[in-house]
Amino acid sequence: MKIVFLTAGAAGMYCGSCMHDNAIAKALRASGDDVLLQPVYTPIRTDESTIASEQVFFGGIHVYLLQQMPWLRWLPRWTRSWMDRPSLIRMLTRRAVKTDPAKLGELTLSMLRGEHGRQSEEVGRLVDWLAKDIQPDAIIFSNLLIGGAIPTIRRRLPNTRLVVTLQGDDIFLDHLPADARSKAIALCSDLSKQVDVFVSHSEFYRDKMGAMLGIPHERFDIHPLSIDLAPFTSPPSDKKVSEQPAKTPDKSKGEFRIGYLARLAPEKGLHHLVDAFLQIGAMPEHANVTLHAAGWLGEHNIPYLDELRSRIAKAGLTDRFVVHESPDQSTKIELLRQMDVLSVPAPYEDPKGLFLLEAMACGIPVVQPDHGAFTEVVRSTGGGILFHPENTDALIHELIGLKNDPDRRANLGETGRQSVHQRHHIESAAEHMRRTCQPSEAPLAKQSEA
Secondary structure: EEEEEEEEEEOOOOHHHHHHHHHHHHHHHHHEEEEEEEEEEOOOOOOOOOOOOOOEEEEEEOOOOHHHHOHHOOOOOOHOHHHOHHHHHHHHHOOOOOOHHHOOHHHHHHOOOOHOOHEEEEHHHHHHHHHHOOOEEEEEEEHHOOOOOHHHHOOOOOOHHEEEEOOHHHHHHHOOOOOHHHHHHHHHHHHHHHOEEEEOOOOHHHHHHHHHHHHOOOHHEOOOOOEHHHHHHOOOOOOOOOOOOOOOOOOOOOOOOEEEEOOOOOOHHHHHHHHHHHHHHOOOOOOOOEEEEEEOOOHHHHHHHHHHHHHHHHHOOHHHHEEOOOHHHHHHHHHHOOOOEEEEOOOOOOOOHHHHHHHOOOOOEEEEOHHHHHHHHHHHHHHHHHHHEOOHHHOOOOHHHHHHHHHHHHHHHHHHHHHHHHHOEEHHHHHHHHHHOOOOOHHHHHHHOO
């Protein structure tokens, strides 16, 4: 099959959706499909090698300026094409300017209107490229918010299967101003009628987005969340023979290491884990407990991290708190292998949670809030423990319980590891996606006509 992934870049930060799309695209390509991973808005950033195209459609700088200064569209496009240069976009977004939904309401609505919005010329450029140069059998959108061009694509490519993965659309929508949010949901609902099939990684998110957009269950395919296990199956590097300095500090004898792997941001709940750590760390019998937090730090969240460090310093625990910013893949795996337990107590209902599978692939148990996709991942794998969301006492209880019960910790870790290797590997995800992309007996465009 000839498949195009349209994947929204996330400025300069690592993006779980981008990494997942990249991994599936690589697996599909390895099995013989003709696959193109095409970024929109910004180049994508992953912690492993990427097969993404260097070309960027709907360049973030360009579409933003077209929204603010609509007269630009009357200038010849060649005078504006420099705005879409990947090198320029990377330079201006390497610190990942915060894409605040509250300030992007009108731009969001304009993009969802597609050929009727202020970025209509860019819609035409994308669809011309797809129709004339690529002619794919299927197009996979990384979310519905980038789907403003769907009606135009449907008209120009009536036999191409249109697949939309829903994975965080609600989070962006919920932060829009109330009026813009209601209009955006209505536009998304209209767009959904021209999509052949939606993909969700959990029943929870299928139900949530189906209710929000009026999409019945039968139009969804549930694809279990998956990761590329190849990097996790290689043996740990032998630091003794390496000429390079250690990327992560070795565990000291008797240390119990609590780990966190996600954006260093309030929406991922690092402060909740710090709350628990401060209480555990103050207990003399837990003087061997440390907290290692790894993830991407946006410039707008530096004050947030500074405040957490200040609280930890006042408690006299600075030497037991270590931050690892933006680890690459090998460093991430090395960090995971040295953790005793991982917890990312996000207060919102996360639609995925790739970090859970990554920890389990290393045999590390997880302690997670009992909501969102976390519930399904932990229960289906058996690789961790659930606690009531935002209940610090419950989190502390579970962390201490695992610390004091190494046998249970080992059993959870091994159960999770086996489950991920059996049911959550990227080759399985690629096969799921291939079946989803197979043409139905009658394309949706023809069904609608009938």
